[in-house]
Amino acid sequence: MGCGGVQVLILVFLWNVSLGLGGCDKAPLVFVFGDSNSDTGGLASGLGFPINLPNGRTFFRRSTGRLSDGRLVIDLLCQSLNASLLVPYMDALSGSSFTNGANFAVVGSSTLPKYVPFSLNIQLMQFQHFKARSLELVTAALQIYIGARNLINDEGFRSALYLIDIGQNDLADSFAKNQSYAQVTRKIPAFITEIETAVRSLYNQGARKFWVHNTGPLGCLPKILALAKKKDLDSLGCLSSYNSAARLFNEALLHSSQKLRTELKDATLVYVDIYAIKHDLITNAVKYGFSNPLMVCCGYGGPPYNFDVRVTCGQPGYQVCNEGSRYVSWDGIHHTEAANTLIASRILSMAYSTPRTPFDFFCHH
Template identity: 45%
Template structure:
């Protein structure tokens, strides 16, 4: 059977990428993650009973796990790079989940700003920080009762020595564009960044010292956004993405980067790493064929056909009646050919690529390679 270039690229990444990530020792005993659907490992499902349909999870887990992806997320690959188990959602109480190596507070639809009546998720960044504070207090309370909880809960020093990861902001910009002009969205960004600063200061006051902050990706390149805002060709850039949304993401990222520098200066005992996810993803979209992908802005699991294969009336895995016809949205035959999974999120193959670029150290400030015992080298 012939092997297409997409599959060959992913196989190459697996063979070249995995030996290195297994060798890297970040020396973090636990991870505490905050974010939205880009790093949600089941929080929205556990917290609101939100139904994530099959075929989500089909590539790696063979079933839906609450992740909005056919397989693993960036956070999953990074956990593997640190030789740590996948993070359990803080809100998941069934099956005696282990939080020994940390907890995931991310939930799909979450924003940095406080929620309102139209919010998808009530678990804004402020709520997630409050959940962490409660989590830490409860853990310390239980640990004080003896060793019977040691197998499931992080040790007290893990809260100081652990890594605090963040991937939020996309939904704030997305929601703002639904009801505001471009200038109004730009004017809102300082408030978003200020709210984020308040949250990480609270975590610092709780003993957090190591911060890993992802900026937001190219929002304007999501098929769902393009289908809504891209009817006027003048609004599109050379990659077919919505220019205004990407400009807002860039402005947010610029201010987020400045905040990271400010925070590091204010708290010299902290370690703040800023990761440029936007550049990694936009480079992948711009040069997708060079990396073995067949499609850049076409959803794998969608309806409507190219160029976007996205219809907001029926989403991945759903069955709906459209104009008198029953329509079931099924995935593409080969997910490794696609970068976009469902119109909103990336495929496992794309997440693997992004993770490999993160771990190359080229997109971090300070450069990640400076903190690694083994430099990463990839051949694409």
């Protein structure tokens, strides 16, 4: 698809979002488990960790705890359903009754080690508490004959979508500890097992609709490139070993998804190839209207990556590109809203989903 075609796709996506053409015929409920790629403010609300402007400058005009200049992919997916943006589970002051679901994703999360905030199994424990408490309140409301319309009931939890997007930090943290490629890749089965365990746990609690993202091209992240001691670069300028590990992770996750689909007979599990979407974005950045796909918009140090671990985005001394600039990377790890918009449009196209399933499949009677 040429540049014009992609721009049309994005414009149609934004037009549908603005009109609320989500296609749902019942209120969509979404629960998200993951890391910073999906964190809509969990780190800020849960730990009080400061995430300052210019984060949030493009859409929200203030920092909301998202590590981007604007909306994340999950925000855009929710808007495609004409649903409200998801509130972090730990945001006590949001005023939300979580009628459209909840976001358990937190910056820095991984599958392992367990019982470390906020690993995947901790997020599952939080969900279990959330569900149990919600059902208690529904029962109490019915017993005293007051409306329970604003509470999620058992049918709501059963018909909700459970989105899992995690694994990037497992790989990145392993490499950051100076583990060899062989050492990192040997750990992949254990990471996949944790995701399988999460799906089965949710299934045993009644969940039937799953949406699983694989991990992106780790070796193309400017922060990783800037800090890597060994520069085994491919033709795009990305780290070959890191991307190879990400592909092995994704192959294992695809195999796991196929196995779970066979095992959990009445469940729908959609696997989305985020790696292919993001790799294509970097490969064809110029065609899509982006410049310098391996250079950071908000950072310090100039070319080739504009990333300095001592002066990161929002910290004293940072520099930021002009609003409206077409950068892929926002801060060295996370994407700009412009990039996220293209990524979301590709997800919604179904071309990268196995099986090819519309994102709104779960909110139909």
